[in-house]
Amino acid sequence: MSGDANGYDVTHITVLQGREAIRKRPGMYVGSTREPGLHQAVFEVVGRAVNEVLASRAGSVDVTLTPGCVSVADDGPGVPVEAAGDEDGPGLEALLTHMHPRARPGRRTTKALSLPGIGPCVTNALSSRLTAEVRRDGTRWVQEYTRGLAVAPPTAEGPASGSGTTITFRPDPGIFHTVECSFAVLAGRFRELAFLNPDLDISLTEARSPDAPRSVRFRFPGGVRDFVAFLDAPTGTPVHPDVIAVAWEDPRMAGRAELALRWSTSREERIRSFANSRPTPVGGTHAAGFRDGLVAAVNAYACEHRLLTASDPGLGADRIGEGLTAVVSVKLDHPEFEGATHGALGNPAVRPCVEETVREHLGRWLEEHLEQAAAVTDRIIGGPQQQPSGNRPSR
Incomplete structure (x- = not known):
């Protein structure tokens, strides 16, 4: 049947890209909107930090769970910040709004926590709020996002103690069926990664309940x-x-x-x-x-x-x-x-x-x-x- 006969033509086609596509079809990017998809959103952010350690740019990764919120920190050099005039490749805003802004040749040192072609930008798009803190070259930079959109450019918030990147995000309850991650599921995957990569030092802290705090650190030199x-x-x-x-x-x-x-x-x-x-x-x-x-x-x-x-x-x-x-x-x-x-x-x-x-x-x-x-x-x-x-x- 022709387009003229049924009234359907190219004007009826909507092309979704970037943040809009991710929020419209989240299952295509993290697998589901239930607990496995929530955990995948965490892994997309943790994967970047893990790669910093395994590339010898950082020493450790620390993941903290608070009510409805996840924080992922590393002690690497800090993601380049465009507002600072960094020229060391694509920077913070590209990382959080584009897929794979920092592709490198060869993938042996890229540890597969992320799904192919994805990255922290997906987590950003599926979060009601995300805060990125970068400690780099003596300056502490902060940038806020709401549902994947930058509230303002990165802002210099004063001197930094040490270096690194911390990404804190709130999974969007309008997208996910639950926004509370399973401590056991995350710990199991982080433990597995530490066994497979003896240089990795990764911790997981449960801070959602003051009555039952707990923390585990994984490092296995015996591989x-x-x-x-x-x-x-x-x-x-x-x-x-x-x-x-x-x-x-x-x-x-x-x-x-x-x-x-x-x-x-x-x-x-x-x-x-x-x-x-x-x-x-x-x-x-x-x-x-x-x-x-x-x-x-x-x-x-x-x-x-x-x-x-x-x-x-x-x-x-x-x-x-x-x-x-x-x-x-x-x-x-x-x-x-x-x-x-x-x-x-x-x-x-x-x-x-x-x-x-x-x-x-x-x-x-x-x-x-x-x-x-x-x-x-x-x-x-x-x-x-x-x-x-x-x-x-x-x-």
């Missing part, structure tokens, strides 16, 4: 090794005391990988995978490479020590994974995710790189730790009573 120990703690007795861990740089995948694993008496398999600190619940090439290497290493060891029989010629991934806790993390210059939700990593080069290192490192660990290796293979194959004693490695 993914500490992560596995944490995940293992409530599940069962470890089969072997060592957490097996390895980290390496590989130019073939233009990135770095870290992994840690340990078997326990639990029957559950817990393999957590991440790409650039973003959870990949569907897995992807890094998780597939880990499984490939795991199966190859365990089967090679079992064959070498004659632990397999004609009726049990090989061990599959499901059998080897029973009771296994593992964390697989890759940080790539150019990650390629599958699907709109980025639930799986797609970089083809990652799979053989991870497989090769897991096979070699785990195989070497098994040969160098025979007593622990025997405990692992007993756990997988079914116990020493099923194996002729002469076929087991010496202890």
Whole structure:
């Protein structure tokens, strides 16, 4: 049917951009207007501060929850302020009103708290009020926003003590079903980030009720090794005391990988995978490479020590994974995710790189730790009573 016939033409099309588009369709930018979307609005602001720490421009991030309000502070150099004549790239107002004003080549050091193409401007647009404070070059600058619109230009409010940026915002109750964040949800994600990035120091403070204040700080120098120990703690007795861990740089995948694993008496398999600190619940090439290497290493060891029989010629991934806790993390210059939700990593080069290192490192660990290796293979194959004693490695 033609436009003339039904009276519909280009004059009926409304193009929404920027703040107006975000407020009209908030779910497109933070996922929903319920609690998960509220938390994503927090992550958009926290992500910028986390990247300052991981780029060695700041030392810590502090997040504080007050009634209906969230404050995110870092001790970096402070966002450039246009009103001060800063020329160090786009500044405060661009950060809070435009998507990705400070894009940088390569994404290995960009930690995925934010959704792709978003940033603090989305949080600003979805807040009834936002205050930005910048401490930079000895001056304290303040700028206020209402529903994404600047009330006035940044104003110099006197001398600054130290440097950094603090963004305090009130999620708009006219948009979100709730404006009170879950302390547990935020703490869980911040803890996860600290495990994956040993240089990160991040705190979360609950100040919404004077009767129940609490604060937690997350920093884990042991990285993914500490992560596995944490995940293992409530599940069962470890089969072997060592957490097996390895980290390496590989130019073939233009990135770095870290992994840690340990078997326990639990029957559950817990393999957590991440790409650039973003959870990949569907897995992807890094998780597939880990499984490939795991199966190859365990089967090679079992064959070498004659632990397999004609009726049990090989061990599959499901059998080897029973009771296994593992964390697989890759940080790539150019990650390629599958699907709109980025639930799986797609970089083809990652799979053989991870497989090769897991096979070699785990195989070497098994040969160098025979007593622990025997405990692992007993756990997988079914116990020493099923194996002729002469076929087991010496202890």
